[in-house]
Every structure is written in structure tokens, then in C-alpha cells.
Amino acid sequence: MEFTYTPLGTASATPSVYRYPSAHVLNIRGRLFLIDCGEACQIRLRRMGISFLKIDHILISHLHGDHLFGLFGLLSSMAMVGRTSLLNLYGPERLRKTLDFFLEEYGEGVKFQIEFHPLGAMQGPQTILSARNLDIQAFPLRHRIPTYGFLFREHEPELNLRKDLVEKYQLGISEMARLKRGDRVIREDGQCLEPEQFTYRPWEPRSFAYCSDTSVFAELPKWIQGVDLLYHEATFADSEVECARTTFHSTARQAAICARTAGVKRLLIGHFSARYPDLSKLLSEARSEFEAVDIATELTTFEVPLKKY
């Protein structure tokens, strides 16, 4: 039942000595999702011992090179290690041109199918994948080119029956099934069994949101309301707030205000400008707005713990 997030790269624009270009891995119950694929992503995956073959979904936020120039290398290496299973690629419509170019010029050894899921114009969140246990939504961010954020949310778990009441009321199989479905049971003697009384939610569904690159805007906190873990870009410090505005990026403080407004449980900031070898200023500016914030330290695995009842 793992739910972990691992930043592989948190540099903005050009990589620095300290940080790699954008790439992030989400592991939800053993299914791996790669969010953005900056240059050297495959090298970082190897460093973390993450198998290329376990990644079935790659989501590209936008078509700035620092978020996707690792794609050619990763796809080539997937081919070289013998991948045969379908790979799903999500990204702006125009990403298709890059994929087609890659396959035409460098795709000779690619024996697996790549299914491209284009993201078009959208006004708010849209579900782009609904799997057995999980929904993924994309939503528009505010950047210089079409850019998408992503929200991963586990489905509501099935209700569990309270064992003490099953025994006390000597529930039959069909009664238990109906109560678990959330239906009221009326017994022959007229006794009414309410599902709320007999069942409980065994654990809370977990969620993660990814917002990079973007400037701040009013709707965003609503779209990521209450997520357990938020990765939000924090390219600049307060002193560069004007630079953030003109380049459609956020300051660390703006990321923290967004997290506070959205009522998220925990914020991790990243996508730092190379001008900050030391990130303590950005972290303290963010902390002054929202306590539960940390640096998205590269090659560190952050867990969203399962809250059981």
C-alpha cells in the first residue's frame, strides 16, 4: 500500500552543480508514474535503483526542454533493456511532433508501443486516467506556454464492517453485502440497520499534486484542495518577485500561500533557480507563511503515510 514521491531533479532552466533538471517519480502501490523527464532522468532512475520497466505512465507538464530532454534517452534505454509492454505518454498536444521525430530518427530499436494521450485546452481539472484504485487529473497552469499540473488521488476504499456488530446482530451474508455497499437494511421484524452505524472507512485515500511551472492564480488552490502532498515550484526568493511575475514562475512564499489556501497537509518546494546554491532563504520565506513545508531534496523518497482506522 505504498504511496511515495521521489524528486529526481529540481533545477529550473539550466541544471546547476547541485541540482538536475525536472523529473519526479510517484510510486502508488507499486505502480510507477514519471512526472516530467528532464535531461539525465534515466541516470537518476538508475541511481535510485528504479527499473525503467516498471514505469508505464510518463506525464510531461509542458514543452520547455528542462522538463523533457531526458525523454529520448529514457525511451532508448527502455528499448535496450528489452521493454515490450505498453507505455502511456501524456503531455501537451504538440509533444506528438517530438515523439514522432524520435521514433522516425532514433526509434529503430523501440519494439514496445507508445500510446500518446494529448492534453488539449482545458478550463479546469479533467480526469485523464481512471484506474482500479486511482484517478489522475490534469489542470491548466499559468506559464508562458501551455502547461499542466497533475493531481493523483486514490479511490475511496470499500467500507469495512464493524466485527463487533456483525456478531452482536448476527448479520447474514446478504445483509453484510448491502451494508458494505452503503445500503440500509430493513429486517423482517422491522429493525432498521443503517450502514453508517455498521461500517467504517478502513483508511483515508491519499493524494499528491504537482504544480510546475506556474505563476500564482486564484483558481489553483481550489483545484488541489486538501491534498496530502503538494510539489509546487518555487523558482525564486522574495527579492526576485518581479522576475517571477514576468517569467510566469512562483516565489517560495507564493507557493506556501497557495499550499495554505488549499489546505494541503504538506508542501515540498522545488524547481529552484541556479542562482540559489543555498536554499535556506527560500525555505524560511515559505515557512513564514506555511509551517509544513520542506525542500524537495533530490534522490530522497517522501512517503504519504496510510492513515488507518
Added chain:
Amino acid sequence: MEFTYTPLGTASATPSVYRYPSAHVLNIRGRLFLIDCGEACQIRLRRMGISFLKIDHILISHLHGDHLFGLFGLLSSMAMVGRTSLLNLYGPERLRKTLDFFLEEYGEGVKFQIEFHPLGAMQGPQTILSARNLDIQAFPLRHRIPTYGFLFREHEPELNLRKDLVEKYQLGISEMARLKRGDRVIREDGQCLEPEQFTYRPWEPRSFAYCSDTSVFAELPKWIQGVDLLYHEATFADSEVECARTTFHSTARQAAICARTAGVKRLLIGHFSARYPDLSKLLSEARSEFEAVDIATELTTFEVPLKKY
């Protein structure tokens, strides 16, 4: 008068935990030449503190991704740090398609000119650049697709006059100039001054050759005869000699035999298969054929010392 070689990446095919994809920097008297540009090349350049802006020539050996997938990132970063000066790009003719695609899709910020110098069919060495102090030759290698090796050779230095003889013979300015040019001087009294007697070569021109990727073939040692430093691929150990043959690569032993046959001064081997985390076997197999061989250890600068007289 520096002449140094720095391997940035020596992995073959897929990168490993230990090694990065192919990329190499040659520094000849402060002019930087980048040979191959595998993924993460720009990150390795930063690690070594090498300015992107000082690289005016990039040479791509062939169009396998592990030798050029760092190009998009490097060109983008050159643009972002404000490059304005001309960049020369050498490589197989078909590289033009990749360059054009990059400029069309991701080249918005590229304000500097990129001059592409296509390498076509050739039977032997061809001079591709002749600069003030240096010639660069390309020559065909034997790989699965068109592939080129490169030879860098300093020009012969101007002859120096022997100061003791200048004084002894009371040489005039025009006499000195003629002797330095290599011309004989006949004085009014019939005395004959031979340039060989009055001049000496102040230092030996230095040379470096790059051979990756290639299988062994008879002509290669002739084309790189006597170079001071040779980087030769050594993808496999003896035990995989058949694999080397079918994939058009070399074993470490074959690289060493080539170096010995060519009479090179020093050999560095690289482009290692990821199956060898420990390279000692490859090194010992090479050493059994040619003593002056070492591993091209990444992020290590190897000097070709100036031999003065």
C-alpha cells in the same frame, strides 16, 4: 600552451550507476572542442567548471543516442546563458535533420548561429578544420551506421634560432628571417649558412585521436600513426569478443593492439559496457598487449605534456 583531454562520460549504450554517456572535452591552448555530446553532457561540464561559452566546436561521431542526446540540453543552456558567438557543429550528414528539428521546436531562444559541417562518405582521413595552430581530421570508422573518428594535430612550430650562433656569426635581421623560414643564406664573402645548423624545432607538435564506436580494421592504425594520446573504445572484455564482432565494437585487447600497431604514446580506453562495474579485467587484458594504457576515468583531466628542446 595547454593540451588536455577530459572524459565526461565513458558508458556505452545505456548509462550505468558508475558511468555517463559519451562526451569528451579537448582543450588545446584554451580552445575547447567537445567530442560527442551524450545525455547530461552539460551537467558534467558544470561539474568540471567548464564554461559552455568557451566551446566553439562540437564534433559528433555518429547518430546513436548515447553520443548525442545531450545536444538539445547543451544548445538550450548555451542560449540561456546568453551565447552570441558562432558555434560549429560537425557530424554525419543526417545530423542536420536533428538540428533542424531542435531549432524549429525548441530553438526559440537560440540567438547564436550554428554552422553545420556535414561529414559525408570518405575512404580515409580528411581535414575538416585547419586553424591557426591546429588541423582536425575526420576518418571513417567501422560501426553499424556511418561513424567518424577524429584526429587533432598541432601545426609544426616556427623554427627558433640558436642564440649562441646568432652572436657568433653576427647575423643580420634579414639573415635571421631567411634562416627561420628554412632558407639557406649565402653571404657576400661566399660563406654558406645552412638553416639546419642555425635553427631548432622549439617543441614537438602534439596530437590526440578519438576512435569510438568501431570494430577493428587494418587501416585504422595507419591513420592515427604515432599520436601522443589515443582514446579508443573498449566496450567488451575478451570473453565477449564475438559480441564485439557482431555489434561492431572493440574489446580492450583489440584497442591495445591497435594502439601498439599505430605506435601511439599513450592509450586511454573507454565506452565500457554496463556489464563491467569493475574494469580491472579490461585493463589487464589491454596491458598484456600494450603497456601505456589507462582507463579514461571520467572527470579526470589528462595532459599531453609539451616536449621542449
